[in-house]
Amino acid sequence: MTKIFFSILFAFLAVSLNAKENETWLYKGNSLSFGCFTFQDDFVESYPDYYQTQFRLNKAYEDDFTSNPGKYFEGNINWYKKQAYGIDIESYGYGLAAVNLKECLSKKQDFLEDYQVREWLSKDTCKKLAPNLDATCKKAAYVVVMNKYGGSGNRAFMYVYGEFDKDGETFIVPLKKFNHYKDADRFVKNENKKRDLVSSNDSIDLKTSHEIVGNKLILTVKSKNLVDNGKGGISISFPQFQTTKRIIKSEKIGFDNVNLYKKGTKIWNREIRKTVRSSYLLSEGWTNKWRANEEKIIKLVVDISNLDKLVVHVRSNIINGKKEYVNPVDSTYYNQQGYYDKILNISLR
Structure with a gap:
């Protein structure tokens, strides 16, 4: 647990030192709140019931799911619930889920929580990261989500998220996780080199x-x-x-x-x-x-x-x-x- 804590803390400090001017994710002119971006809290080791129920996920694939959640979203996006062990994922981020913007836009953002849009990515990258999802990707970005808990210090979670439309509704879906900002920067650089x-x-x-x-x-x-x-x-x-x-x-x-x-x-x-x-x-x-x-x-x-x-x-x-x-x-x-x-x-x- 101590090793995990310090790795997250160092990642946050590295991101903070390398962060550019803060950008937010806009939807119809409004900035999305922190609650629209789900992530897996590294302090919680696993959510086997949630993963197995919602994603029909075998234990052997749990680590890959945590790193590349986008490829496990398949079929109808509305299948993916926002509850795990009774925890409201939408508010706390404890688990990976598709979040309906009708719900998260109406939530009040906690002042201790924040996020940064670091780099925008192409729709092609978005589709590549969620190849089985029956929904239309509108845009995607590398985002740093930050929890500023007083007792446990500042923590950063680095993900690619996609904005998807399906049947008149819009969702934010976590697609890929990075363990360090250098991994994220390398991925973005490689993707954007070939981007139109x-x-x-x-x-x-x-x-x-x-x-x-x-x-x-x-x-x-x-x-x-x-x-x-x-x-x-x-x-x-x-x-x-x-x-x-x-x-x-x-x-x-x-x-x-x-x-x-x-x-x-x-x-x-x-x-x-x-x-x-x-x-x-x-x-x-x-x-x-x-x-x-x-x-x-x-x-x-x-x-x-x-x-x-x-x-x-x-x-x-x-x-x-x-x-x-x-x-x-x-x-x-x-x-x-x-x-x-x-x-x-x-x-x-």
Whole structure:
């Protein structure tokens, strides 16, 4: 027990030292509470009755289930209850279960509990981690869940969670557990190296991909108009950059122009409806003629010398008369133009 305690404590300290700015998981504009993320408390050795009943799990597979719970969720997501030994898993996190957002969003979050969204992952990764689940994965992320118990110290639990839709209801499902932040970072890095970010809604199909060639990163952003003829653009922001020096080359397909706005340039903010000074580098392509079902593309070649990570914010909008369509509709980040952004954290080393 002592060994387990110190391993968890060291993991928490390591995560704390390496944590980036706190992000929360948004659902329809609201941050999810701690109670939406179940985990197995390492102080409790096992839940054999719960595992065997809900997952038809043989004792020999219990350790694998604890590390890779996603592949044991199969069939109808509603089968998986949220009770084990009479403990309310939804409130205490003592066990792995699918949590219905209708229930956990209505719960008051304990001030001693917290979580951080560390990295977003692709839908492909989500599906790979839950191959047998009959539900639609909407998004997935590596999350650090923290219990700050006064008597037993601070503890951190590192998981990949997925947001799944089924029959008009939404669930958060634990997919994979990590024992140390280095294991999690390695997994995320490997997954995101081969990732194309795809974000689709009823109005705009937004796709990004990247390729690393030496000290250059080739970033491609595609946006497809799924509504009527209009005008619009793609915006790509680089919070790490203040000048245009790292943009080696820009190409466009279908846009009238692609402009680069360094820090301090006047840009339009939709929310306050006036110009503001930009806080970081912005690249924007715009067209006054965007036909329905037409795809437009921006490609940027970026100098990534001496960088360990490249952070990129992406969005697209289309205006038809007085109506504006956007992608993303919501996100974890509200940008300097008064829009939500999709965030890419690209590992370079």
